[in-house]
Amino acid sequence: GAVVSQHPSWVICKSGTSVKIECRSLDFQATTMFWYRQFPKQSLMLMATSNEGSKATYEQGVEKDKFLINHASLTLSTLTVTSAHPEDSSFYICSAFTLAGSSYNEQFFGPGTRLTVL
Amino acid sequence: GENVEQHPSTLSVQEGDSAVIKCTYSDSASNYFPWYKQELGKRPQLIIDIRSNVGEKKDQRIAVTLNKTAKHFSLHITETQPEDSAVYFCAANFNKFYFGSGTKLNVKP
Numbered sequence: 001g002a003v004v005s006q007h008p009s010w011v012i013c014k015s016g017t018s019v020k021i022e023c024r025s026l027d028f029q030a031t032t033m034f035w036y037r038q039f040p041k042q043s044l045m046l047m048a049t050s051n052e053g054s055k056a057t058y059e060q061g062v063e064k065d066k067f068l069i070n071h072a073s074l075t076l077s078t079l080t081v082t083s084a085h086p087e088d089s090s091f092y093i094c095s096a097f098t099l100a101g102s103s104y105n106e107q108f109f110g111p112g113t114r115l116t117v118l
Numbered sequence: 119g120e121n122v123e124q125h126p127s128t129l130s131v132q133e134g135d136s137a138v139i140k141c142t143y144s145d146s147a148s149n150y151f152p153w154y155k156q157e158l159g160k161r162p163q164l165i166i167d168i169r170s171n172v173g174e175k176k177d178q179r180i181a182v183t184l185n186k187t188a189k190h191f192s193l194h195i196t197e198t199q200p201e202d203s204a205v206y207f208c209a210a211n212f213n214k215f216y217f218g219s220g221t222k223l224n225v226k227p
Contacts, residue, residue: 034215043207044162044217060119093161095215105150105169105211109161 002028004096006110013084014118021079021113023094029074030096034107035067038091050077084117091115120145122210124218132226137198139221141208142190148210151184151191155204156220162207166193198225 003026013019023033032051036044048069049057056069066088068080081088091114095107121144131137143151149170154162168175168182168191175182179198184191195202203225208218 043219046214046216049214091159106152106164106167107215109163111161112159114159 002026002096002098002108004030004094004108004110006094006113008113009111010114010116012116012118015085016083018080018082019084019115021081021092021094021115023077023079023096023110025075025096025108028096028098030077030098031074032097033071033077034095034097035069035077035079036093036095038093038112040091044093047079081115084115086117089115089117120148120210120212120214120216122208122216122218124208124221126221127219128222128224130224130226131198133198133200135198137193137195137202137223137225139193139206139208139223140190141192141210141218142188143210143216144189145210145212146186146189147212150211151182152209152211152215153180153182153193154207154209156207157204165206195223198223200225200227 005024007022035047038044046059047062050069050071052071052074058064071077091112093112094110097107124141152167155165156162166180166182168184179196181194206221209215
């Protein structure tokens with residue numbers, strides 16, 4: 001399957017600072033990238049859908065000014081958690097999605113980023 | 119939006135027994151239904167998927183069934199092994215992916 005990387009794999013920051021998480025599709029061009037967050041022992045919650053060259057679409061209840069998403073190319077999307085607070089601590093996972101080839105509909109997950117806000 | 123419900127939340131079986139996990143969805147436009155296995159701290163791994171034009175799909179010990187009319191789909195694992203122990207998620211997709219709440223499967227040796 002296709003490879004998606006995510007950086008950093010973990011980050012610890014102070015309350016009030018901003019953190020940027022990168023998601024890259026390494027061997028294919030992703031028309032769409034999704035961002036999820038996952039609290040311990042819970043499911044993946046879709047935060048936003050990111051399409052290259054256009055504004056991200058946020059799910060209800062997700063603050064777009066707090067979770068800034070930029071999708072500058074077909075292989076890179078970034079999520080910036082602005083003015084992070086302890087309640088933003090979570091596991092953030094991106095996935096890349098393409099309509100091309102035999103993997104139509106399939107999404108490929110990054111390894112996730114564990115964010116801890118002190 | 120789509121609402122995916124998953125049952126049970128926990129499932130404990132003896133090694134060699136079968137395990138069944140069930141999901142329902144609300145949006146009739148959903149046309150792709152993947153199942154994922156997730157180990158602690160790791161990314162979800164696709165284990166099997168089914169598209170809306172198919173009623174059943176099997177891959178070795180894993181099978182998925184889909185009832186479009188009733189809007190439910192199920193994961194069947196036969197001859198379970200301890201390494202099958204993990205959290206399993208169903209999902210439904212049209213333009214986005216919505217996940218079920220997860221099932222923690224414990225296979226006792």
